[in-house]
Amino acid sequence: MILLGAASPLIPFPDNQAGHSMKNAANQLQTDGQIRAYFAAQPPKTRAVLKQIREAIKAVAPDAVDSFSYRIPGVKLDGKALVWYAGFTHHTSLYPIGDAIRARYRSELEGYETSKGTVRFPLDKPLPLTLVKRLVKARVEQMRSQV
Numbered sequence: 517m518i519l520l521g522a523a524s525p526l527i528p529f530p531d532n533q534a535g536h537s538m539k540n541a542a543n544q545l546q547t548d549g550q551i552r553a554y555f556a557a558q559p560p561k562t563r564a565v566l567k568q569i570r571e572a573i574k575a576v577a578p579d580a581v582d583s584f585s586y587r588i589p590g591v592k593l594d595g596k597a598l599v600w601y602a603g604f605t606h607h608t609s610l611y612p613i614g615d616a617i618r619a620r621y622r623s624e625l626e627g628y629e630t631s632k633g634t635v636r637f638p639l640d641k642p643l644p645l646t647l648v649k650r651l652v653k654a655r656v657e658q659m660r661s662q663v
Contacts, residue, residue, distance in 0.1 A: 544581070544582070547582055547583055547584045548582060550584040550589075551582055551584055551589045554584070554587075554588065554589055555567070555589075558603045559603075561639055562603035562604075562608065562639060563603070565603070565608050565637070565639060565643050566589070566601060566602075566603050566608060568643050568645060568648075569601045569608060569610065569643065569648060570589070570591075570601065572645050572648040572649050572652065573591050573598070573599060573601070573648075573652050574591075575649060576649050576652045576653045576656065577591065577593050577598060577652060577656055579593065580592060580593045580598055581593075583597065585597075585600070586600065588600050588601065588602040589601060589602070593656060593659060594659070594660075596659060598652070598655055598656065598659065599611060599612070599613075599652060599655055600612075606638060606639055606640070607629070607636040607637055607638050607639055608636070608637050608639065608643070609634050609635065609636050609637070610634070610635050610637070610648065610651060610652075611633055611634050612633040612634075612655075613630070613633060613634065613635045613651055613655070614633055614658075615632075616658070617651060617654045617655065617658065618630055618635070620654060621647070621650060621651065621654070624644075624647050624650070625647070628644075635651065
Protein backbone atom coordinates (compact mmCIF):
# COMPACT_ATOMS: atom_id res chain seq x y z
CA MET A 517 0.00 0.00 0.00
CA ILE A 518 1.33 3.41 -0.95
CA LEU A 519 0.24 6.30 1.23
CA LEU A 520 -0.20 9.59 -0.54
CA GLY A 521 2.10 12.21 0.88
CA ALA A 522 4.47 9.61 2.31
CA ALA A 523 7.98 9.14 0.99
CA SER A 524 8.18 6.34 -1.55
CA PRO A 525 11.15 4.63 -3.19
CA LEU A 526 9.09 4.52 -6.40
CA ILE A 527 8.85 8.29 -6.81
CA PRO A 528 11.35 10.11 -4.64
CA PHE A 529 10.52 13.63 -3.61
CA PRO A 530 12.33 16.11 -5.83
CA ASP A 531 15.40 17.65 -4.28
CA ASN A 532 15.09 20.81 -6.36
CA GLN A 533 12.42 22.45 -4.21
CA ALA A 534 14.77 24.85 -2.43
CA GLY A 535 13.48 28.38 -2.70
CA HIS A 536 9.88 27.39 -3.43
CA SER A 537 7.17 29.11 -1.48
CA MET A 538 5.12 27.07 0.99
CA LYS A 539 2.25 27.03 -1.50
CA ASN A 540 4.51 25.73 -4.26
CA ALA A 541 5.93 23.11 -1.91
CA ALA A 542 2.41 22.01 -0.95
CA ASN A 543 1.43 21.82 -4.62
CA GLN A 544 4.53 19.76 -5.35
CA LEU A 545 3.66 17.37 -2.50
CA GLN A 546 0.19 16.97 -4.01
CA THR A 547 1.74 16.35 -7.44
CA ASP A 548 4.14 13.77 -5.99
CA GLY A 549 1.19 11.97 -4.41
CA GLN A 550 -0.73 11.99 -7.68
CA ILE A 551 2.26 10.55 -9.53
CA ARG A 552 2.81 7.86 -6.91
CA ALA A 553 -0.88 6.91 -7.10
CA TYR A 554 -0.72 6.84 -10.91
CA PHE A 555 2.32 4.57 -10.85
CA ALA A 556 0.78 2.33 -8.18
CA ALA A 557 -2.33 1.85 -10.32
CA GLN A 558 -0.27 0.53 -13.25
CA PRO A 559 0.56 -3.14 -13.84
CA PRO A 560 4.15 -3.97 -12.74
CA LYS A 561 5.61 -4.04 -16.29
CA THR A 562 4.04 -0.69 -17.19
CA ARG A 563 5.16 0.81 -13.87
CA ALA A 564 8.75 -0.31 -14.48
CA VAL A 565 8.80 1.23 -17.97
CA LEU A 566 7.24 4.49 -16.74
CA LYS A 567 9.94 4.69 -14.08
CA GLN A 568 12.59 4.24 -16.80
CA ILE A 569 11.00 7.03 -18.85
CA ARG A 570 10.91 9.33 -15.83
CA GLU A 571 14.56 8.60 -15.04
CA ALA A 572 15.54 9.24 -18.68
CA ILE A 573 13.72 12.59 -18.61
CA LYS A 574 15.45 13.57 -15.36
CA ALA A 575 18.85 12.55 -16.78
CA VAL A 576 18.40 14.93 -19.71
CA ALA A 577 16.64 17.70 -17.79
CA PRO A 578 17.86 17.48 -14.16
CA ASP A 579 16.29 20.85 -13.26
CA ALA A 580 12.86 19.73 -14.44
CA VAL A 581 10.06 19.46 -11.89
CA ASP A 582 7.41 16.75 -11.80
CA SER A 583 3.89 17.77 -12.76
CA PHE A 584 0.56 16.04 -13.13
CA SER A 585 -2.11 17.17 -15.56
CA TYR A 586 -4.49 15.60 -18.04
CA ARG A 587 -4.56 12.73 -15.50
CA ILE A 588 -1.00 11.70 -16.42
CA PRO A 589 2.49 12.47 -15.10
CA GLY A 590 4.54 15.13 -16.77
CA VAL A 591 7.57 17.30 -16.28
CA LYS A 592 7.91 21.07 -16.33
CA LEU A 593 11.06 22.95 -17.18
CA ASP A 594 11.41 26.65 -16.45
CA GLY A 595 7.73 26.66 -15.41
CA LYS A 596 6.51 25.31 -18.77
CA ALA A 597 5.37 21.82 -19.74
CA LEU A 598 8.29 19.85 -21.17
CA VAL A 599 6.74 16.39 -21.69
CA TRP A 600 4.07 14.06 -20.38
CA TYR A 601 4.28 10.28 -20.27
CA ALA A 602 1.59 7.67 -19.76
CA GLY A 603 1.03 3.95 -19.45
CA PHE A 604 -1.54 1.88 -21.30
CA THR A 605 -2.37 -1.82 -21.67
CA HIS A 606 0.13 -2.52 -24.45
CA HIS A 607 2.33 0.56 -24.63
CA THR A 608 3.65 3.69 -22.98
CA SER A 609 3.50 7.10 -24.62
CA LEU A 610 5.58 10.26 -24.61
CA TYR A 611 4.03 13.66 -25.47
CA PRO A 612 4.38 16.19 -27.09
CA ILE A 613 6.76 15.02 -29.74
CA GLY A 614 5.75 17.29 -32.59
CA ASP A 615 6.32 17.11 -36.32
CA ALA A 616 9.76 18.75 -36.31
CA ILE A 617 11.18 16.38 -33.70
CA ARG A 618 9.57 13.33 -35.31
CA ALA A 619 11.03 14.36 -38.68
CA ARG A 620 14.48 14.84 -37.12
CA TYR A 621 14.40 11.30 -35.64
CA ARG A 622 12.36 9.65 -38.40
CA SER A 623 14.76 6.74 -38.94
CA GLU A 624 15.10 6.03 -35.20
CA LEU A 625 11.33 6.15 -34.79
CA GLU A 626 10.72 3.52 -37.49
CA GLY A 627 8.91 0.60 -35.95
CA TYR A 628 7.27 2.77 -33.27
CA GLU A 629 3.73 4.00 -33.64
CA THR A 630 3.46 7.77 -33.80
CA SER A 631 0.59 10.16 -34.20
CA LYS A 632 0.21 13.89 -33.89
CA GLY A 633 2.38 14.80 -30.92
CA THR A 634 2.78 11.24 -29.61
CA VAL A 635 5.30 8.41 -29.71
CA ARG A 636 4.19 4.99 -28.45
CA PHE A 637 6.61 2.43 -27.07
CA PRO A 638 5.24 -1.14 -26.97
CA LEU A 639 5.56 -2.91 -23.64
CA ASP A 640 6.62 -6.16 -25.31
CA LYS A 641 9.91 -4.58 -26.49
CA PRO A 642 12.72 -3.03 -24.45
CA LEU A 643 12.34 0.70 -23.97
CA PRO A 644 14.77 2.55 -26.28
CA LEU A 645 16.27 4.70 -23.53
CA THR A 646 18.75 6.42 -25.83
CA LEU A 647 15.93 7.43 -28.16
CA VAL A 648 13.77 8.65 -25.27
CA LYS A 649 16.67 10.80 -24.05
CA ARG A 650 17.24 12.20 -27.55
CA LEU A 651 13.56 13.06 -27.94
CA VAL A 652 13.46 14.80 -24.56
CA LYS A 653 16.71 16.65 -25.29
CA ALA A 654 15.25 17.82 -28.60
CA ARG A 655 12.14 18.98 -26.75
CA VAL A 656 14.32 20.93 -24.27
CA GLU A 657 16.15 22.57 -27.19
CA GLN A 658 12.83 23.35 -28.88
CA MET A 659 11.44 25.00 -25.74
CA ARG A 660 14.55 27.04 -25.08
CA SER A 661 14.74 28.25 -28.68
CA GLN A 662 11.19 29.64 -28.38
CA VAL A 663 12.13 31.97 -25.52
